[in-house]
Amino acid sequence: MATHGKKQVNRSPVDWWLFVLGFVLFAAVGFWATPAILYAEKPQPFQFSHKLHMEQVSEGCKSCHAFRKDGSYTGIPNLEKCKECHGEDPNGQTPEEKVFAKEYVAKDKPIPWQVYAKQPPCVFFSHAAHIANAGMECAKCHGDHGKSTKLRTYEYNRLTGYSRDIWGWSLIPLGNPPKRMKMDDCARCHRDNGVRDACFVCHK
């Protein structure tokens, strides 16, 4: 059999380990680099313990995150709501409360919380429909936020500006709310519960 003058190189199976090495190494680099490339952090104005507050109030989440009379949802309580309890001691007791009192209560300045669950502006979301009508628990979407002793790091997507909680903290798209809050999760839950999942149900 003619070889046309080409030199035959005897290759050992070890050569293929180079392929595997490249694959594993760069997959790992991808996993390691993805959060660093895509997300940035923003600090919260000061620390806050949901657990501590839950121990002080009588009506659970509803004590601060309430519905208005017209059925709309207050979301994160405004300064006036905080002052209902914190107004008596203008200096505060803990270091965090001192920041709160000095920077916000004294200056009557709204607290610029970074909102973990904030959805893009192209969708409607009615808390009344989910909590009051469907009887869902807050934790179904927000997790055990009410039991946390401190606020975790807020991360946002560098490209879109949306909170990382929307896409989810897992790097592979697995899991359900409260681990992630993407459109697919909303649609799945709607379907599972016999609620329409047409575009205009949520999208403006």
Add this chain to the structure above:
Amino acid sequence: MNWDRRAFVKFAVGAVVGLQASPLVPKLMDDVAIWTQNWSWVPDPETGSVAFAKSINPDTLTGVKTRLVKARLSGKRVIRVEGDPEHPLSQGGVIAADASVPQKAYYNAMRADAPMMRKEGVRGRVPAAEALKKVAEKLGELAKAGKASQVAIIADDPYSVTGEMLMRLAAAYGTPNLVFMPSAKQTLALAGQLLFGQNNIGFDLLNSSYTISFGTPLLEGFGAPVATRKAFAAWRKDPMNRATLVQVEPRSSVTASQADLWLACKPGTEGVMAFAIANLIIQSGQADSAVASAAGFDQFKAMLAGMYGLDKASQDTGVSAAKIKAVAEGFMKAPKAVAVCGPGNSGDPGRLFDFMAVLALNAVKGNLGKPGGVVLRENLPWKALGEPMAMPKTPSLDGSDDRIMGLDNAYDLAVAALSGKPYPLEALIVVGCNPAFSGPQAKVMQKLIDQIPFVVSVSEYLDETALMADVVLPAASFLECWGDCATPYGASQAFYGVHQPLIGIFPQAKSQGDWVLALAKELGGKAAAALPFADTKAALAARTAAMGGLDALAKKGYWMQAKPAYGFAFKTASGRLELTPQGLGGKLPVPAACIAPSKERPLLMAGIPSLRTGAGQQPLSPYQIKILDNVTLAHKDQLVAEINPKTAHDLHLGEGDVVEIASAAGKIKVGLHLYHGAAPGMVFVPVGLGHTAFGMYLKDKGANFFEAVEVAADPGSGLPQWALTPVSIAKAGGVSHV
């Protein structure tokens, strides 16, 4: 192991594949897609305080609740139109035509947003005053030259405030040629008048336990479509006490498929079926006593026995005698049964013969004025806009002067005007309708508009008619202006709906009524005196004075008769049921001479109505186009017609063949879909597609059914009739992917 080129390539490929396997690439792709939402030119709905307001869609008579965001753009913006749960007709439901109202209202490629005028053949925007002055000057010149009657007005709805204004304007100006688009309301009123002396009748569908629908698309746009569907849902609510629905028509339509029994009759024999059932009831001796004492009963009975005996009717209709008998028995035994007639599947106003046969059947059953039967409606407590006005003495072009109840015929008007006999038309004003598309007979109407030297279109959209007009006056959508609408076809209770301005989209768009008033003012003299209202709101306030005040009415959105009125009185000259109506010269109703197929045109064409496409009077929104299935609009925007597989086989045609359907009046190109539910010898074409206006979402999608229909005056009512058209089919080359 050698670290050479090959080894490096292996490592590099592994690295690339490894990177792909990590979340970096898919996540980046996902984020880039989401990032596009944040581009500065992507509209971002602002937050504002949300308010709700009630209104009514006059095209569908659906009571709607509009969700508005205040303090945006020019005041407010509609986010969504949804059903009003408190509305007695729609009870919270909407159809696609209602849901897509905002899309059409805000879509400026469709809308006529400013007055336009054609100067030296080129259409351009002009100030409203200039456009009005031009129209008034032209009409003034014609009146001065004694040619007032050579001005025609074609309008949509005679029962609306705009309709009444136009009647007064036409009378004051001096033209007898005001015609309204034909509707089944006119046919039903005439049939009721002839048989009972009552022209304000409806069907108590909600309370009926056995309904026979004679060739009318009950679930595809009958009356107020949402209300009819709600009645149907109520029939089906209790499985143990289910009401029966029987559909009589040649095609397995949506209604037929939902019915308990479908009587697939031969085309045009729905009235024959009604008489056949009436005959069986009379023969069984179970006819109502009012019928036995009716004027002309013996003659009627003999006619039924002679012409509509079971065997003959079975032969004529193509439905087995056993089935006809079973339906007759079921109908007779049911405590609350009603036979329903209505607009035809082709969007036509129905044949008087069929309507009379159906009403006579109801009389024979003895359900007149009874729950679940044919009921009399209260007259709407509205007030006339002024003293009655004398109509001009010149004979009208459409021949309506000689007809019972003077019913208009826009098609006859067009034919007479085109022939110039007895006189031609010098000007045409089209208000709130689109005859260049929906005809009757679109080609004839296009020819008419083309031939008339001066055409004005008062239209919400730049539709086919507006594109041909010399002057376009932009009409506002119902969300932007004051307006009204009256009792839907066949409703059991009198109803009156009012809509008010909730948003402002195009500042120059006015209600149709406002344009009529502005024109009357510009004309001055008698016209201005006949319509002494500042605006439509003032005219509506006068019209609704007896309905509790316009503001309260607008807030509620409607006035409605409290409940169906049971009890019946015949108001004929004889004070009895007239089975041989004096209005017809004491003669018995005879079957309308159907346009019959010939050797040249061996098939009969009929329309396919649908809630998705409507009856062609209103354009579809982009959303409505998206919800059409591919057996309506196939690949490459090919309209799809249905044909029976056997008929297709006989004509050597197959699934997907592109064919030309040609009638004596026009032709259209469609793809074929073989459908066992289509009657043999017929071809069924979807109605409402094939626009040549309205921009990229609607233009050139499908073909226009109204271009191929052949129109003839109904021998009984004189209304234009296009239920069935003889056509030929020939392969046009190509295949559509149905």
